[in-house]
Amino acid sequence: MQPSSKKRKFGVRRGVNQNPAAYLSLSELFDRYMALKKTQGWARLTIQGYYTHYNWFIDYLEEAEGLPDLMNEDITSDVFLGYVEDMADRGLAKTTMNVRIRTTRAFLRWCYEEGHIAEPIHEKFKPVKVPNDHVDALTPDEVKRLLNVIDDTRFVGFREITIILTALDTMARISEIVAMKRDNVDLREGTVRLEADDTKSKRTRVVPLSPHSLRYLHEYMIETEDFMTDHLFVTYDGLPLDAGTFRKRLTEIKEEAGITSKRVSPHVLRHTGALLYILDGGDPFSLQQILGHTDASMVKKYVNMADSDLIMQHRKHSPLNSVFDRKKRR
Structure with a gap:
């Protein structure tokens, strides 16, 4: 027209x-x-x-x-x-x-x-229907495969591993991660503060960090002190890292790791962290606070996925499996 x-x-x-x-x-x-x-x-x-x-x-x-x-x-x-x-x-x-x-x-x-x-x-202009019981997420083995193909002896590689671990641990959005400042990280308390201006909900939230991500963050912050910048994640030139650059690099890492059946993106890392949190015994209420969600609808998806995983595990390891296997052997 x-x-x-x-x-x-x-x-x-x-x-x-x-x-x-x-x-x-x-x-x-x-x-x-x-x-x-x-x-x-x-x-x-x-x-x-x-x-x-x-x-x-x-x-x-x-x-x-x-x-x-x-x-x-x-x-x-x-x-x-x-x-x-x-x-x-x-x-x-x-x-x-x-x-x-x-x-x-x-x-x-x-x-x-x-x-x-x-x-x-x-x-009339309404969202299209999507399955409401599933989100893309990686298995622990797939996360290891991602990390194993990254050369952490180079600055870029070490930065990539640090961001991946931070993304999984904090379950923060990539926009929140690249906006982090050095003084947002409290290594003593083991937390990172996400500022209200940089969060989707426009609310400041403090997210805990595990010893695994803290160790990498501590070493990374020492390595980048000479850049003399407030930004946490930076380029070789000391400029703030662009979210698009990290997204593109994740796609390359995914291919190097041989993960062909799943999409790998910063948001998939967020989903992965949330699902693994629930599978490891984390409660939905604390997860909602960590994610910064104002309602529990998304958290319910992770719980439902965890329940599905539990069913699969039970079918594989049910006590009755060994009982009936013995009868077959007799």
Whole structure:
């Protein structure tokens, strides 16, 4: 669909307030929406995420529809449903699709409730269904395979191992990890403080560290003292490490480790840490606090996965297995 060269004429639309704001383009409405959310104290990372996801939609609009923006009369559910189909055609993971859908949907709900658009698009533009009983996670053996292929005699390799161990131990998001400062780490108390401005929930949380990650962090912090920077994880030049750089490197490590059946990403490390925590006897309530979740829905997924693992282990090691095996031998 090519943009029209004719000047648009806006008529009276039922259900839309008759004020200048009702005739703003979608991007102008988005700018107003984000300005409002900034005044409401949204976290910096949340705001960045909304801009990123909106730009993905604009990219789709330009490529698929030939439009740099949408005017009021063009803001319809068909455009956004087409966006969902395009994401599916591109092979995006359903979880990735849903993150983009939810942020855009929240914006569209605001547009409708404020009277800027006539159609309640958010009621049709819904997240796609995904299995709710499973998350990607690595086994302890797969984690060891990742660590074993990294050359820790090099600075980059030692940094990678330290980040992986920190990610598994703290179960922090990669955005929270790369934002860590040196003084956030308390080696004496064995904790790391995640600042409110760097967390998704906009709440400061203090996360415990095990002796394993503490040992690596201690040595890493000694090695990087000469960089004279507040940032904890840095490049060779002493600049803050970019999250994208670590994501790309994890993919390379995964291939070197020969892990072909699973995706390996910073978020998979977070899932892995949470699942192993539950499997080792950790309780869901403390896990929710460590993860920084405001509700227990995600924690329940880890518990359900742990229960499934327990069933498998019981089938393999049931006391009755040996009883009936003896009868067979007789």
